[in-house]
Amino acid sequence: MTGISQEDLDSLRGIFSPLIGMKIDWLSIPEAALKGFDPGQIAIIINTLLEGILPQIELLATDAANAEKLKLIGLSKAPGGVGEREGYPDYLHVSGRRVELKGLFVDNPKLKLRRPPTPREPSARLKENITIDKIDPENDILLVGAIQLKEERGRCCPFIIDIGLFSMWECIRARDNRLLNGGGKWIGGIPVVISKKGRRKLKRGENLTEADYEKDTNFGKLKRIPYPPLQAFLKKHKTL
16 A cells, blocks of 8 residues: 555645735734744744644635635635544545645744754644544645744744645654564554663563553654655754
């Protein structure tokens, strides 16, 4: 079984391409206030905003022509269960494709954010609630929107600077294989890895029990999914 073809992904990228360069003016931060935020805080704010905006992306248009063009993107919020905050997928496309959205915050070195001493890993991830059995290989895609704050006349707004489209099937397979190849597994639907205590037992030649595993707190982070097209996109935006 294989995922959606590269030809189909390229075609969809053309459909979604009007997103690139869009200014999200629903959020505006005074440049002078940026020193109170670190990049991780900004990323959470922007990604939350992006999830609400995409189904009504035409509202971001600055003129009627753009509004019509963006409306043709054809995304709508996928129906979920009552009270279900993180159902799968995020969106449905008029083509029948199913779309999972993840925002990738790209730091702008020109802006004076409160940056930590060492760069922090982007928090966007494909969580364990997205299991391989939920994937429709030929129709499911991961849409990664690269977002960057830019300053205009003393105020900073997020801009969509790039988009990446990937086979969800391939991304989830790569995510899960990484866990298994590293000695991890699932216990009660939770991805776990061998703990320090468990590794010491292995060195002594002892058998492991479930108590020798701990939750993989990095499971599903985009940076840790060894799928070459996805990693190339992250590297392009210097988030590796």
